[in-house]
Amino acid sequence: MANPHPIQRLVEEHPFHQRDAIKSGIQGAMVGGGAGLFFSAVQNSLAKQNVGAWGVFTRTGGTIASLTALTTVYCFSRDAAANLREKDDSLNTTIGSFLGGATLGLRTGRTSYTLGFGAAFAVVMTAFHYTGGSLRGTRTEVPGMDEYERKEYLRRNRRRPIEETVADVGEGIQPAGYEERRRERLREKYGVEIKPVSAFTVLWLRGYAKFDNLISDGDYAFACFVSPWSWSILSAQLPAPDKISTIHVYDFDNTLFQTPLPNPRLWNSATLGRLGSPDIFVNGGWWHDSRILAATGDGVEREEPRAWKGWWNEKIVELVKLSMKQKDALCILLTGRSERGFSDLIKRIVTSKGLEFDMIGLKPEVGPNSERFKSTMLFKQAFLKATMETYKHAQEIRIYEDRPNHVTGFKEFLDDYNERQQDFRSQSSRGPITAEVIQVADISTNLDPVVEIAEVQHLINSHNLIVDSRSKRGRSERLAIRKTVFFTSYMIPPEVTKQLIELATPHLPDSDVKYQANAVIITPKPCPRQILEKIGGMRAKMRWCVAGIGSVENNLWAISLQPVPASASYHTDSATPSVVIATRRGARPSDVNKIQQWQPIPPDKAFIFETEVGEKVMLRIEHEEGSDDESDSFGSRVKRKQSKMDGDDRQQRSTSGGYGHNTTRGYHTSSYPGRGGSRGGFRGGPLNRGHRGTLRGRGGGRGGRGGRGGYKSLDDLGTRDGQGGVSYDDTFPSVGGYHPSQPAPSTQQIQPSQQQAGQWQAPGNFGAGGTDLQKFY
Incomplete structure (x- = not known):
């Protein structure tokens, strides 16, 4: 007889996973x-x-x-x-x-x-x-059998007793007296009576791990140990698992704390990747040397008394304080920074703000089970799994993370974890937990450019010392900082940039323009010594007065300038001293020379401003023997690549070699009237030692791929129409001073100090053995 109430199929809902x-x-x-x-x-x-x-x-x-x-x-x-x-x-x-x-x-x-x-x-x-995606369909054991009867048939004929399964598989078998002997071993080793049935371990436990505290609480006994094999770097007592109903996990870098990142305005793209990689530097990279984090702000000694004011995400700080007040919440700080290098520093930073966490987890070199974590995500997932397995009464977990890929990784990990807990085919270690991963907005900042260059030089110096002490058969090589000079110019302050753009705004279209107004080009290369001496050297001041406004085919707009006083000695790359205000897509700043007529600026709107001689440079990290030049120009890098492809004949016709073969379009005042070309038989003094080649103002030639290994870096600039050329849009901060905020659309500029002959050193003599900001190892 068929069952009058047949069992209906329940479709189990699974969380959706994105498909490729x-x-x-x-x-x-x-x-x-x-x-x-x-x-x-x-x-x-x-x-x-x-x-x-x-x-x-x-x-x-x-x-x-x-x-x-x-x-x-x-x-x-x-x-x-x-x-x-x-x-x-x-x-x-x-x-x-x-x-x-x-x-x-x-x-x-x-x-x-x-x-x-x-x-x-x-x-x-x-x-x-x-219908199930099967041509065969679902068949019962007996034709006409009801679903209820079919399942009863399966239970009677297919199900095995659990005792028989355990006996065959061998799992869960314990010899007689096992629990008593285990209790006796624990009492002899640690001197504390532990109830084996309800005891648990906070983290994975090695046979030789040492307990610092064993605390009994009702039916629970738990261990808080500070050996290198434990997760938390704190020695504080952990809450009992039955007292915790929610777990709050906070990331450190750029979630709770505004951690400085490598400045993309200082380093080319390949170097940014090298700084973040742990495999380039023998002693670790940007995220593996505590001196970088210690250099945040004005350094540990000054920032710790004022609790690193201005370097926190105050919204997350408030959430942490709420978690501290919530009695049933387990508050965790979790970061992928190394336990060996950052334990003391992170505890000092957190303590200075008055934040108290139940656990602070940093990535160990070797995990509790001798495992090595290949990534931060794998370490954090292992940490979270151990925590959730320990605090089985917790019904909710919240994770605050800034990186989108980590947010996605955590969501997938927690979904899979809950699926395994609900899967009847696997043994459940706890019930499902409500999970929420909150993505925090990016709040990253940068160090002072001078400090950043100094600390990177420290990394390189330490790396080179280790390389020198090793056998020469090792794969690591000595590293050095190089610089690429894009142009030399009279650099315009940001506040003047804003004035120039406002002055030209009535003549500009409403959209589709790129603002510049930040430099008066002297030479589109490292400045030759003769010209540099003529204009007063690096950081020399020069005053200008705005004179007129002109444009080229409604694609480029510029303002002409007059020196103040009129008899002042100057040098510019264009026939008429001018500053490019804005360009449309495809226009080249060097087209400013095509302007023939300038519309005079009314006297009531004219103003005088001051500029400073400087260079637009980009720094890079290369193997020490990778280049003959400590300082390089964009033109020389392109020319050297062309020389390798075209042979000696190309070298004879190009502008490679020393400055003695360079020809510049020199536009001067009465000292050099007209379009007087300047040729020199010099190779450059101490300011320009090592510059091998230059690029003409309009810079022909297609931009190469640059660098070692064929990567395309920021050194390889080019105009939008595909021709090689120097972009005069200066978007780099000044290494002579730190400006945390600049008015849009102007950008920061970099003005390196004068370089001495020989090895390149970071500004301020930080490059070789400068004062160590903090030693935490």
Whole structure:
């Protein structure tokens, strides 16, 4: 007799996971292409006219294309629809199959056929998916058997007693007296009576790990140990697990604390990657040397008394304080920084702010089970799993994280963790936990440029000392800081930049322009010694008065200048001293020389401002033997690459070599009237030692890929139309002083101090053995 109340199928809802639609489309294309190749081969072999094996592609190749397009569109559309809808149901199959069938119908060139193919294919595939995706279907053991009877039949005939399973598998078998002997060993080793049934370990426990505190609390006993194998660097007593109902986890870098990042206005793109990698420097990189973090603000000694004021995300600080007050909350600070290098420093930073965490987790060199974590995410996931397994009564966990990829990783990890806890096929260690990952807005900052260069030089010095002490057969090489000079100019202060843009605004379009107004170009390269001496050297002051406004084909706008006083000695790259205010896409700043007529500025709007001679430079880290020049120009790097490709004949016709072969477009006052070209038989004094080549003001030649290893870095500038040239838009901070905020749209500038002959040193003599800001190792 059939059960009058048959059991209905309950569809278990699973959290949706994003699919890789591109990968699915590629796989579909491969399957469809293979099927199309097979059918095309069959068609070609059955053809009456023998056209050879290539007929598979030339005669019936349309079959291959059609089936490839069909499967590609179907697989890609199905997964893309699932991602957009965030649901996994039959409607995704309907959308994908309709588009795939329509693609097949496009060959006919008729709309009705296209829609018909799509609808037919959608109906068939949707029905197939809805019925379980199986042509066989679900069959019962006995025809006509009710679902309830079928399950009862399976229970009676297929289920094995748990005792039999344990006896065969061998799990959970303990010899007689095991619990008593275990209790006796723990009492002899640690001197504390522990209840084995309800005891738990906060973290993974090694056989030789030492307990510093063993505390009994009701039916629970737990361990808080400070050995190198434990997770937390704190020795404080941990809360009992039955007292905790929620877990709050806070990231440190750029979530709670505004951690300085490498300044992209100082270093080229390849160097930014090197600074962040732990494999370039023997002693670790930016995130592995505590001196970088210790240099935040004015250094530890000055910042600690004032609790690093201005370097915190105050909203997250308030949340931490609320977590501290919540009695049933476990407050954790979790960071991927190394335990060995940052324990003391991070505790000092946190303590200065008055923040108290139950646990502070830093990544150890070796985990409790002798494992090595390949990434910060793997370490944090292991930490969170151990914490959730320990505090089994916690019903909620909140994680505050700034990096989007970590936010995604945490969400997937917690979803998988809850799925495993709910899976009847696996043994559940605890109940599911409500998880929420909150992405915190990026609040990253930068160090003072002078301090940043100094600390990076410290990293390099330490690296080189270790390399020198090792055998020469090692893979590591000595490193050095190089600089690339893009141009020399009279640098305009940010407040003057704002005035110049306001003055030219009535003549500019409302949009689609890029503002500059930050430099009066002297030379588009390192300045030759003769010119530098003429204008007064680096950091020399020069006053200008705005005179007129001009434009080139409504693509470039500039303001002409007059020296103050009129008899002052100066040098500019253009015939008329001028500053480029704005450009449209495709325009080159060097086109300012095409302006023939200048519209005078009314006397009531004219003003005088002061500039300073400086260079726009970009720093890079290279192998010490990787270049002959400590300082390099953009032009010389391009010329050297062209010389290697074109041979000696190219070298004779180019402007490579010393400054004795350079020709500059020299525009001067009465000291050098007209367009007097200046040639010199000098190779450069101490200010320019090592500069091998230059680039003319309009800089021909296509920008090379630059650098070692073929990467394309910020050194390889070029105009938008593909021609090599120097961008005069200065977006680099001044190493002579730190300006935390600048008015838009002007940007910060970099003005390095005069360089001495020989090795390049960081400004302020920080480069070689300067004062160590803090030693925490």
